[in-house]
Amino acid sequence: MASFLGSALTIRLRLETPIAFDSRLVALQKEEVPEYFHWRQLEAWRNFVVSWGYYALRNAGVEKDEAAKRLKGKKEWEIHEMLFEKGINLAALPAWQRRGIIISKKEHEISGFNPISGKEVESLRRKITQNWEIPKFKSEEGIAFLEKLINRN
Template sequence: MKKREIYSDLRCAPPFIIRVDGRTFRNSLLRLGFEKPFDSRFAVSMGNTVEMLFKNSGLSPVFGYTFSDEVNLLFKDMPFDGRVEKLNSIVPSFLSSALILSLNLQEPLAFDSRIVPVCREQITEYLDWRQKEAWRNCINSYAFYTLVSKGSSEKEAAATLKNKRSSDVHELLFRHGINVSKVPAWQRKGILVHKKEYSIEGYNPLMQQNTSSIRTKVVQNWDIPLFASTEGKALINSLIGDS
């Protein structure tokens, strides 16, 4: 029967990105009374969920980039020997349970996931692509709920926005008194979770001298640069390292 386990030996090689998306989160969040288009409570929970993966899952991603209900995790090592079935089941199931705990929910939520093989030179390009999606999601969400608040049905609002360019949606919002470029940075550009080194001072009583050692902690950056910018590329390169 072991031979009937389809794809159980399918493997990927690092570096790779696991992209995780919420499944039908919209209806669940509406039932829970979260604000639209954005609710900081949900964003905090998403950031904390990614942080929990760093601290409690036994996995070691280089970083996690999240916006809306999406999480992107870069791996340079080989958890589970790169077994695709393991990665695509354990990562989204951990994040699902962590988010439920963070939100203190009494109903289930689920993520799905996919693996994206990349070479080192493609990592910033990939992040730039996802960050542009975060921007599109931001302006479209503000526009959709602005139209609904002005009396349009959800179907009418969706039809109005269909196939509109970002610049046109931006102008629509501006006419309604919303400058979307001034909304919080995490709504426009997403949140980056990663490890950061810091120095800790101590004293060695045997050698009778002050000592300094390096520790790491997991941090959430809620005001990240554009990944395509010089500052953004430098940040990602510093996290990826030389190898």
């Protein structure tokens, strides 16, 4: 799916350089889902911190290779501190940048007319929803969020 979308978007936008997407299918038991989502959220945070560090250096005039070299081997807290010294408060940035987003299906009822019975009927449908303000998955709120999501699907 990721390859198809990348190819289709590249062609549609008539780009010279292809676009690439990342996609994964992960087979998990239901009880493994919360830990997996927590791990993915930690990865999102790590990528967020390093990306902000890299582009802060680039915006300060540091060349690509030098910026990467300066960040190599640095701990997250060191990059975080460097950014804070530059006036960038990562905690004040949008949650979706820090934690990622959740795209899921949600059931909802619709009313319709059944032409065979001649009656109004209620039906369940699913629609794709986006959540850009997800909680930390290790928090009480995050655990409840994941449990609701897992049990819903």
